[in-house]
Each structure stands twice: as structure tokens, then as C-alpha cells.
Amino acid sequence: MWAELAVTTAKVVVxxxxxxTTVPIxxxxxxxxxxxxxxRLGPNRVGPLGLFQPVIDVVKLIFKxxxxxxxxxxxxxxxxxxISLGVAMVTFIVIPFGAGHDVSLFGVPLRGLIVAPDLxxxxxxLLAIGSLxxxxxVLAGWSSxxxxxxxxxxxxxxxLISYELAMTLAVLGVLxxxxxxxxxxxxxxxxxxxxxxxxxxxxxxxxxxxxxxxxETNRLPFDLAEAETELVAGYHVEYSSMKFACFFMAEYLNxxxxxxxxxxxxxxxxxxxxxxxxxxxxxxxxxxxxVAKMCFFLWLFVWVRWSLxxxxxxxxxxLGWKGLLPLATLNLVWVGIAMTMGWLR
Amino acid sequence: xxxxxxxxxxxxxxxxxxxxxxxxLRRSGISILLGIELMLNAANLTLAxxxxxxxxLDGQVFxxxxxxxxxAEVAVGxxxxxxxxxxxxxxxxxxxxxxxx
Amino acid sequence: xxxxxxxVAAAVAVVSALVAVSHRSPVVNVLSLVVTFFCVAVNYAxxxxxxxxxxxxxxxxGAIMVLFLFVxxxxxxxxxxxxxxxxxxxxxxxxxLAAITGAGALFLLLxxxxxxxxxxxxxxxxxxxxxLVGPYLFAFELISVLLLAALVxxxxxxxxxx
Amino acid sequence: MSAQYxxxxxxxxxxxxxxxxxxxxxxxxxxxxxxxxxxxETYESGMPLLDGSRKRVSVKFFVVAMVFIVFDVEVxxxxxxxxxxxxxxxxxxxxxxxxxxxxxxxLSVGYVYLWREGAFDWSRxxxxx
Numbered sequence: 001m002w003a004e005l006a007v008t009t010a011k012v013v014v015x016x017x018x019x020x021t022t023v024p025i026x027x028x029x030x031x032x033x034x035x036x037x038x039x040r041l042g043p044n045r046v047g048p049l050g051l052f053q054p055v056i057d058v059v060k061l062i063f064k065x066x067x068x069x070x071x072x073x074x075x076x077x078x079x080x081x082x083i084s085l086g087v088a089m090v091t092f093i094v095i096p097f098g099a100g101h102d103v104s105l106f107g108v109p110l111r112g113l114i115v116a117p118d119l120x121x122x123x124x125x126l127l128a129i130g131s132l133x134x135x136x137x138v139l140a141g142w143s144s145x146x147x148x149x150x151x152x153x154x155x156x157x158x159x160l161i162s163y164e165l166a167m168t169l170a171v172l173g174v175l176x177x178x179x180x181x182x183x184x185x186x187x188x189x190x191x192x193x194x195x196x197x198x199x200x201x202x203x204x205x206x207x208x209x210x211x212x213x214x215x216e217t218n219r220l221p222f223d224l225a226e227a228e229t230e231l232v233a234g235y236h237v238e239y240s241s242m243k244f245a246c247f248f249m250a251e252y253l254n255x256x257x258x259x260x261x262x263x264x265x266x267x268x269x270x271x272x273x274x275x276x277x278x279x280x281x282x283x284x285x286x287x288x289x290x291v292a293k294m295c296f297f298l299w300l301f302v303w304v305r306w307s308l309x310x311x312x313x314x315x316x317x318x319l320g321w322k323g324l325l326p327l328a329t330l331n332l333v334w335v336g337i338a339m340t341m342g343w344l345r
Numbered sequence: 346x347x348x349x350x351x352x353x354x355x356x357x358x359x360x361x362x363x364x365x366x367x368x369x370l371r372r373s374g375i376s377i378l379l380g381i382e383l384m385l386n387a388a389n390l391t392l393a394x395x396x397x398x399x400x401x402l403d404g405q406v407f408x409x410x411x412x413x414x415x416x417a418e419v420a421v422g423x424x425x426x427x428x429x430x431x432x433x434x435x436x437x438x439x440x441x442x443x444x445x446x
Numbered sequence: 447x448x449x450x451x452x453x454v455a456a457a458v459a460v461v462s463a464l465v466a467v468s469h470r471s472p473v474v475n476v477l478s479l480v481v482t483f484f485c486v487a488v489n490y491a492x493x494x495x496x497x498x499x500x501x502x503x504x505x506x507x508g509a510i511m512v513l514f515l516f517v518x519x520x521x522x523x524x525x526x527x528x529x530x531x532x533x534x535x536x537x538x539x540x541x542x543l544a545a546i547t548g549a550g551a552l553f554l555l556l557x558x559x560x561x562x563x564x565x566x567x568x569x570x571x572x573x574x575x576x577x578l579v580g581p582y583l584f585a586f587e588l589i590s591v592l593l594l595a596a597l598v599x600x601x602x603x604x605x606x607x608x
Numbered sequence: 609m610s611a612q613y614x615x616x617x618x619x620x621x622x623x624x625x626x627x628x629x630x631x632x633x634x635x636x637x638x639x640x641x642x643x644x645x646x647x648x649e650t651y652e653s654g655m656p657l658l659d660g661s662r663k664r665v666s667v668k669f670f671v672v673a674m675v676f677i678v679f680d681v682e683v684x685x686x687x688x689x690x691x692x693x694x695x696x697x698x699x700x701x702x703x704x705x706x707x708x709x710x711x712x713x714x715l716s717v718g719y720v721y722l723w724r725e726g727a728f729d730w731s732r733x734x735x736x737x
Contacts, residue, residue, distance in 0.1 A: 005614065012618045020626070062630075066638035070648040076473070082627045089623035093615055116615035120570050121500040124687065125616070128500045131508025135480070138515055142473065146650050154519065154669050161512065161676040168683045172690045179694025181571055237651055242634030246627065314730035317672070321728040325679075325719075329712060332690075336705040339697055348452050348492060355551045356456045356489070360463055360482070362547035367467030369540040375472050375518060379479050382510065383463055386486050397493045397567065405495050405569045406577050409685070412505050413589045416681045417596035419510050420674045423517045424600035427670060430521050448610055491613055501684050509680040513673040520670050575692030578685070579707045586707070589685060590714040597678045597718040601725060604667055604674075 007108045011115045012093070019092055022298070023252040024054035030302050037306040064241035069144060072238065076143035081239065081246035084136030088253035091126050094119055095260050096184045098270045098287030102278055112184060113287055122181030126261070127168055130216075134160050136250070137235050144238035152234030155313060159215060159222065162320040167212035169328035173205040173335045174198050174265045177344055187269035194273050199266040201344060205331035206266045208324050213258040215320065218251060220305040222316060259297035260290075267293050353394035361387035374426045374436040378419065385415045452492055459485035472518045480511045495569035671727050682715050 028043070028051060035042025043050030068077065098113035111117040119125055134157045141153015177198065178186045190196050199206045215222040236247045263269060270286030277285050311319070338344045360383055367380030389408045396404025430436055462481040469475055483506040490499035567573075578586045650657055689708050696704040722728065 008615050009618055012615060012622050016619070016622055016626075062634045063637050064634065065647075066635050067647050069650055071650050073473075076477075078631070082624075082631065085627040085630075086620075086623045089626060090616075090619045093619045115619060116612065118612035119496075119616065120568070120612060121496050124497070124500040124504070124571070128503040128508060131504055134508070134512050135477075135515075138512070138519075139477075142519060144650075148651075150519070151665070154516070154665055157512065157516075158669050158672045161509070161680075162672060165676060165679050165683065168680075172683065172686055175687070176690040176693050179572075179691060181691055241638050242630050245634075246631065317730050318728055321675075322723065329716070332686075332712070333709065336693070336708060339693060340702055340705050348448055351554050352452060352456070353489060353493065355554055356459065358547045358551045358554070359460050360486075362544050363460070363463045363467055365543050365547075366540050369536045369543070371467065373472065375514065376467065376475055379475055379514065380467055382506075383466065383479065383482065386483060386506070390486055390489055393490055393493050393495050393498060396495070396569075400567050402567060402569055402573055402577055405498055406574060406582055408495070408498055409501065409574065409578075410582075410585060410589065412501060413592065413681050413685065416505060416510055416677050417592050419513060420596045420600045420677050421603070423513060423670070424603035424674065426517060427520065427667065428603045436521060451610075492610065496612075497688065501687075505681055505684050509673075509677045513670070513677055516669050516673045520665055520667065571688045571691040572695060575688030575690075576696070578688055579692070579696065579704050583707060586685065586689075587710055587714065590682065590711045593678045593681060594714055594718040597675065598721060600674050601671065601722065601727060604670060605725070 003106050003108045007105050007110065008115070010105075011113070015092065015097065015113070015115055016089060019089070019253055019256055020249070022256045023249050024058070026252050026255065026298060026302075027054045027057070029299070030305070033299070033302045034306045037303070058245070061242055061245045066241050066243075069146070069238045071145040073143040073145065076139050077238075078243070080136050080140035080143060081243045081250075082136075083139065084133060084250040085246040085253075087129060087133045087136065088250040088257070091129050091254075092257045092260060094122055094125050094183055095257070095264055096187055096269055097260070097290050098283050099277075100280075100283035100286070103280055103283055110283075113283065114184060117184065120181065123171060123175070123183050123186075123261075123265075124181055126257075127171065131164060133250070133254070136247075140239065140247070141235040144235075146238050149235050149237045152237070156218060156235055159218075159316060159320070162317060163212040163215035163222075163324070166208050166320060166324035166328045167216060169325070169332060170205040170209035170212065171265065173202050173328070173331045176332070176335045176339065177201065183264050183269075187264060187271060190268040191271040192273060194268075196273075197266060197268045201338075202266070202331055202335060204327055204334065208328045208331065209266065210262065211319075212324060213262060214301070214304065215316070217254045217258050217301070219255065219301055221308040221311050223310065255298065255301050256294070259294045259301070262297050263290060263293040350394050350398045354391055357387040357390040357394070359387075360384075360390070372437050372439050374429065374438055377438065378422050378426070381422075382415060382419070385411060448492060451488065455485040455488040455492075458482075459489075473515070476511055476514045476518060479514075480507050483507050483511070493569075494567060497569050497571045497574055668730060675722060675727060678718070679715070682711075686711065 031053070032042045032050065043053040046052040046056050068074065093115035096112050096114040096117075100110050100112050103110045116125075121128075137160070138153050138157045141149045141151075141156075144150075174186060175181060178189050180186070186198075190198060194200065214220075236244055239247065270290035272285070272289050275285075276282075335344070364380045364383030364387060367383065368377050371377055371380065389411050392404045392408050392411070396402060396408075426436055429441060433440055459482050462478040462485070466475050466479040466482060469478065483502060487499040487502040487507075490496075490502055686708060689704075689711075693704055693708070
């Protein structure tokens with residue numbers, strides 16, 4: 001009982017801290033990557049290659065003056081960033097980051113590098129809790145008592161809920177092929193060969209999911225929430241110091257979660273086709289493979305951000321409702337037919 | 346030890362009473378709809394509790410259907426509120442007397 | 447252990463439900479109702495209805511209450527002013543209803559003590575899916591008709607007349 | 609039965625702890641400095657405020673949220689269906705696909721109606737409120 005609790009706690013802390021660590025790394029990658037794409041230098045003063053820049057930024061943010069607008073609704077104004085960060089930090093517990101079903105720690109079976117292996121709502125937990133992130137944005141926009149914030153918050157939340165539908169429908173296709181809500185089953189079904197990956201068998205679903213993931217994380221080309229030229233900075237205009245950093249961290253955490261989810265759902269998770277390893281070696285290798293695949297998508301987020309221009313809001317909504325939604329439904333129909341015909345494994 | 350079904354039913358009855366109070370005593374249309382949602386949830390909780398009591402899943406399926414009905418009700422109810430607001434510039438149901446003569 | 451979780455969730459649910467129906471600010475009403483629904487989801491989880499718990503959060507907290515919040519902001523609904531004239535009929539009816547349910551709850555508390563006799567069931571998605579396409583197939587299809595009607599009805603109501 | 613939720617409780621606790629610590633830290637360390645009144649004014653790119661910020665917004669947002677609710681419930685209903693399809697097909701119940709498709713077709717009637725009514729068009733004139 002206590003040993004199990006200790007192992008679970010350790011998993012929560014290790015995985016959560018690993019996810020949080022991606023934030024400063026991604027901030028650095030993003031700034032250096034942007035500089036690389038735009039043919040300039042980027043941060044290069046603090047530490048080698050400017051590696052310590054994010055650390056210095058965090059220290060600055062913590063010591064920054066904590067301004068609360070006089071017109072704001074105090075309670076909700078403080079609650080909103082907490083909701084955003086909190087939601088971003090609890091969603092990834094159903095994602096299997098690595099194998100290790102035959103490994104035990106202090107006599108307790110590890111059951112894979114996944115925080116909640118038994119949760120029988122599986123990925124539905126992620127979708128349900130993820131749908132709560134709308135509140136952080138709406139409340140931030142409303143409680144700041146600023147018309148730019150309000151408009152940015154409403155826009156952003158309308159965008160989130162629009163793309164959430166397409167995303168969930170794309171996930172449904174994968175769940176249909178798997179027959180289980182557990183993400184470890186989803187990974188197991190894709191093991192063996194590259195053409196078993198859902199990215200191959202459900203190309204449309206994968207495309208829809210990827211586009212929706214960009215929109216869900218509020219990244220360019222869908223960062224309408226903070227379209228600087230029209231809305232100053234969107235729903236967090238009035239936020240500064242660590243409260244602003246909460247939104248910022250939440251965005252990067254969501255990006256990491258979205259990448260991890262894409263890898264799990266469509267790219268075979270931590271499995272390497274043709275390779276079967278067991279024990280601690282299997283655990284380490286599969287985790288490394290998972291992280292490598294994840295890095296690719298994280299880089300894709302950065303790459304796309306600095307390559308594509310922003311959508312117009314009406315184009316965004318039309319893409320979501322008139323483009324992605326029918327495509328996701330089409331994918332569902334395809335999976336259904338393919339399964340009835342026995343084309344899918 | 347499993348939690349007795351009674352506990353859930355008592356909680357549900359409390360929530361139902363609070364919701365009903367909200368519906369009867371508030372004048373804002375939004376609050377009335379919120380009260381109705383609360384009452385539906387209380388009923389759902391009872392259904393789920395008795396579903397476990399009898400060891401059958403049918404109660405849970407019913408809860409699921411009630412959720413769909415609640416969603417439909419909210420969509421239409423709030424659309425009504427928006428339409429009313431356009432007409433009388435208020436969502437106070439006491440001021441909604443255009444159907445009276 | 448489970449009992450502790452239940453008591454905490456129940457207490458939070460009742461308090462936030464009270465706030466939800468009594469607070470003046472509509473935004474606070476909506477938010478505290480979200481808390482209540484979250485606690486109800488915890489109750490579902492305790493009852494072994496794990497799928498319902500997730501669906502409760504997905505549908506109620508993630509969708510329905512967002513619509514409420516949008517409407518509050520859309521109409522810019524002001525805080526409700528204190529009632530100028532008392533409403534005797536409703537007040538009496540409300541008190542009577544509260545008394546009846548309270549008495550019922552008290553009766554349950556004192557008289558009956560039902561513990562689940564049958565082995566607990568697992569309300570997972572596959573089991574529910576089997577019921578939905580099995581005995582409840584007709585209701586399942588009817589739900590989509592209901593949703594269709596709600597969609598069309600709501601759109602007609604908010605549409606501007608030309 | 610409830611053991612599966614222990615990680616969830618732990619994760620919620622840890623997330624809450626981290627979030628509150630971060631905000632609390634900057635709240636404590638960021639105090640005690642000069643507090644100018646101008647800083648706490650509502651920010652509008654330095655312009656003096658002309659009007660309030662609580663305005664009625666376009667009814668479009670309501671329409672989007674309303675359509676979202678309906679389709680979200682649709683997805684919630686398709687979920688148990690989708691997850692059980694594999695098992696049911698393995699048992700030889702081929703009609704299960706048709707059940708789901710009928711559900712989808714009925715809703716796509718509503719979808720087509722919305723499309724033709726212009727519920728997805730944000731740029732159309734006269735549809736704002």
C-alpha cells in the first residue's frame with residue numbers, strides 16, 4: 001500500500017517535473033530557432049549559446065512588481081492563471097511515456113512510465129480535463145475588465161471549443177481502431193511495423209488532429225487570441241510577473257502534452273518497429289524513442305510558428321467548422337468501413 | 346467499505362432542494378436555468394446511486410440520456426433568453442409580461 | 447478513505463450549490479455551479495461510474511457551463527438587484543418544498559440504511575457502448591434527433607429577423 | 609475500485625501546489641516597491657479610457673458555443689459506441705457500424721442546415737448583433 005503510493009508519487013513528481021523542464025528548454029529552442037529561421041542571432045549573452053536566458057527570465061518574472069489592475073475583479077483575476085497552469089499540469093498523467101511492464105521498483109511493479117495506468121477512462125480523462133482550460137482564458141479576459149482582454153478571451157475560447165470538436169472526433173477514430181480508452185493499448189496496437197501506425201492507417205485523422213492541436217495550443221498560425229496588431233496581447237493584457245508566466249508556462253506545457261499525445265495516438269508511442277526490448281533497457285530505450293519523436297513535433301511547432309502568417313478570424317472559424325469537422329467525420333466513416341471489411345489489423 | 350446508497354440519495358435531495366429554491370426564488374433567467382441544471386444533476390446522482398444498488402448499468406445509461414436532454418434544454422433555453430433580452434432589454438422574468446393582457 | 451472523499455465532495459457540492467443559487471453576480475453563480483458539477487463527477491467516480499464521471503466533466507463543465515458564461519458576457523447581465531416586492535407565493539412554495547425534501551432526507555437518514563447488496567459494477571465505456579447499441583439503440587438514435595431539433599430551434603430563436 | 613484515482617488526486621495536489629507556490633512567490637517578492645496609480649489603470653495602449661469595458665458582444669459567440677454543446681454531446685455519445693465497435697465486430701455484429709453512421713447522418717442534417725444559415729461565416733454583414 002505505502003510502497004505503491006510512494007512509487008505513484010515518485011512517478012507524478014518525475015513526470016510533472018520533466019514536463020515543466022521542457023518549458024525553459026522550449027523557450028530557448030523557440031528563440032534560437034526563430035533567430036535561425038530569420039537569419040539573426042537570438043539570445044547569446046547569458047551562458048554558452050544563451051542557454052541560461054530562460055533561467056534569468058524566470059528570476060526576473062518572480063521579482064517583477066506584482067501589479068493588479070484597480071478595475072479588475074480581484075478573486076477571479078488571481079484564479080484564472082491558476083486554472084490555466086493547473087489544468088495544463090494534470091492532463092498528461094494518462095500518457096505512457098515509456099514501456100517497463102516487467103520492471104519493478106522496491107518490489108512494486110512499475111507498470112510502465114505512465115502515472116495513472118489503471119484509470120479506466122484513459123484518454124477521455126485528458127479530453128475532459130483539457131476542456132476545462134477554456135475557463136482560465138474566459139475568466140482572465142473577463143476579470144481584467146479591459147475590452148481587449150474580453151474580446152481576446154472570447155475569441156480564444158470560441159476558437160478552443162471549435163477545434164476541440166475536430167480534435168475529439170479525430171481521437172475517436174483511433175479509439176475505434178483500438179477498442180479501448182487506455183493509451184497503452186493504443187500504443188500496443190501500433191507496435192510491430194511502421195504501417196501499423198495510425199498516422200498511416202488514418203492519414204486524414206492525423207492531419208485533422210495535428211491542425212487542431214496547433215489551434216488548441218493557441219500557436220501560430222492560430223494565435224488569434226494575442227493578435228498583437230489588433231488586440232494588444234489578448235486575454236492576458238493586464239497580467240504581469242508570475243501570473244503572466246503561468247499562462248506562458250501553460251501554453252508551453254500544452255504544447256508538450258499535444259506533442260506527446262500525437263506521438264502516442266498516431267506515431268506508435270515509445271515503440272520502435274522491429275525492436276523488442278525488455279526490462280530496464282526496454283524502459284530507457286522506449287522513453288528515449290518517445291522523447292525523440294516528441295522533440296520532432298515540438299520542433300514542428302516552432303518551425304510552423306516562424307514560417308506561416310496568421311489566419312484571419314473568420315478564416316480560422318471556417319477552417320475549423322467547414323474544413324476539419326467534416327474531414328474528421330470522414331475519417332470516422334473510413335475507420336468504420338475499414339474495420340467492418342477487416343482491412344485494419 | 347462501500348459508501349451506503351443512502352448517503353448519495355441524501356446529497357442528491359439536498360442539491361435538488363437547493364436547485365428548486367433557486368428556480369422559485371430567483372428572478373434572473375440565467376439563475377433559473379442554473380437551478381434547473383442543478384435539479385437535473387441531483388436526479389442523475391440518484392439514478393447512478395441506484396444503478397450501483399441494483400448492480401445494473403441501465404441507470405447509468407439513463408444518466409447519459411439525461412445529460413443529452415439537459416444539453417438540448419440549455420441550448421434552447423439560453424437562446425430563448427437571448428431572444429427575450431433583445432425584446433425587453435432585460436432577463437428579469439418578472440418583467441416578462443408581454444404574453445399577459 | 448472513500449468515505450472521507452465522499453464527505454468532502456458532498457460538503458463542497460452543497461456549499462457551492464448554495465452559492466450558485468444565492469450569489470448576486472451571475473459569473474460567480476456559473477463558476478460555483480461548475481464546482482458543484484465537479485463534485486458530482488467525484489460522486490460518480492465513487493459509485494464506480496467512471497465513464498459518467500468523465501462525461502459529466504466533458505459535457506457539463508466543459509460545454510454547458512461555457513455556454514452559460516458566454517451568455518452572461520453576451521448579455522452583460524448585471525448583478526441582480528434586491529427584489530423590490532416580496533413574492534409570497536414562491537417564497538411559501540420554496541419553503542414548503544425545502545421542508546418536504548428536508549423531511550425526506552431526514553427520514554432516509556433515520557429510517558433506512560441501504561448498502562449495496564450486489565457486487566459493484568464497473569461503468570466503463572465499452573459496457574455502456576454495448577447497452578447503447580443493444581437494448582437502447584432506438585433511444586440512442588432518437589438522441590441525435592433531439593440534438594438536431596435543439597440545434598435548429600436555438601438557431602431560429604437567436605436569428606435576426608430581416 | 610477507487611485505487612485507480614489515487615494518481616489523479618496526487619497530480620491535482622502537485623499541480624495546485626506548484627501553481628500556488630509560483631504565484632505566491634512573486635506576490636511576496638514583488639511587493640514593497642513604488643506603487644504608481646497609473647500602473648493599476650486599465651491598459652489601453654496609453655490612451656485615456658473613453659468608455660467602460662463591459663460591452664455586449666456579438667451573438668456569434670453564443671451561436672458557436674451552442675453548436676459546440678450539441679456536437680460535444682454527439683461526440684460523448686459516439687465515444688462508448690466507438691470504443692465498443694471492435695469487440696462487437698469480433699462477435700459478428702456487423703450492424704454496429706450502421707448504428708453509428710445513422711447517428712452521424714441525422715446530425716449532419718443539422719450541420720448542413722447550420723452551414724446554409726451561415727452560422728459558420730463570421731465575415732458576413734448583418735449577421736452581427
